[in-house]
Amino acid sequence: MSLLSLIFGSKPKTANMAKERLQLIIARERVDDGKPSADFLPAMQQELVAVISKYVHVNADDIKVSMEKKGNYEVLEVNIVLPEQN
């Protein structure tokens, strides 16, 4: 507490901090809730890499999988970037 607030005996006004922190954390947790559970994505990504590598040469990083919620649908997106042919 600062000297001034000691002299004037004012207590810290922390309600605004509480509100800001809550708005941030709750907004984030609501977004997390909306996401479909996608625990299996990393394992699936690795298996996809293994399968595709049998036929074409790809880097593990070039296969990206993600899951999104659009309205009532869950969209599973697999993005495979093939290396440039030399």
Add this chain to the structure above:
Amino acid sequence: MTRIVVVTSGKGGVGKTTTSASFASGLAMRGFKTAVIDFDVGLRNLDLIMGCERRVVYDLVNVISGEATLNQALIKDKHCENLFVLPASQTRDKDALTEEGVEKVLKDLEHMGFEYVICDSPAGIERGAVMALTFADEAIIVTNPEVSSVRDSDRILGILQAKSKRAQAGGEPVKEHLLVTRYSPKRVEDGEMLSFKDVQEILRVPIIGVIPESESVLHASNQGTPAIHIEQSEVAEAYKDVIARFLGEDAPLRFVSYEKPGLFKRLFGG
């Protein structure tokens, strides 16, 4: 038609049971045949708050498992003619609450002519809390103006919107009401406490009432009398206003602004 109202919060100790007892009593005082059910299996307390702890013979789990009839388990309230208490089991496991069992109890209450059934939820987000909200038509979210309570309320709102029968059926959703309890207008004015408007803005649920922080709540629970019966207390008045709003009447919020005590009050007390 029976209306099923769950009183829930996520966080413990915010005033769920106090609210369930006063809310159920308030509806009964208005003449509605009302039952209040304690879903906190293993940690029952509604019986103490209602002052009927010595009359408990059978409980919710006994009824679900067929060891007792609903009529045997329902305890008639000592203050209100048309109010009945269904206590939770103190000795059993919370897994004893099956969805089918709870549904049957609620159906039977409907056949017995109950107009309102109040479900007093346990804290947390586990089975008991989920069972309490599963069949709800309306929900009272009890929240203290404090960060952990507000966050947990948001969490329980998410569960309500995912797991209740109404949410799953996709029809009309559970009607949500925000009740801010343990409110201190002075601390809000001093910038030390979230205002009820802040809480409402964060949770985005229509407000049904604000219950001031008060000594009379402890006074009420000490004697096993729901706080709504404590004559001339702000808490009782605030709960009566909640009932009025719940029944669609117009009742402006009271006890939400701080008035500096005048010289007279400071000298002689109030």
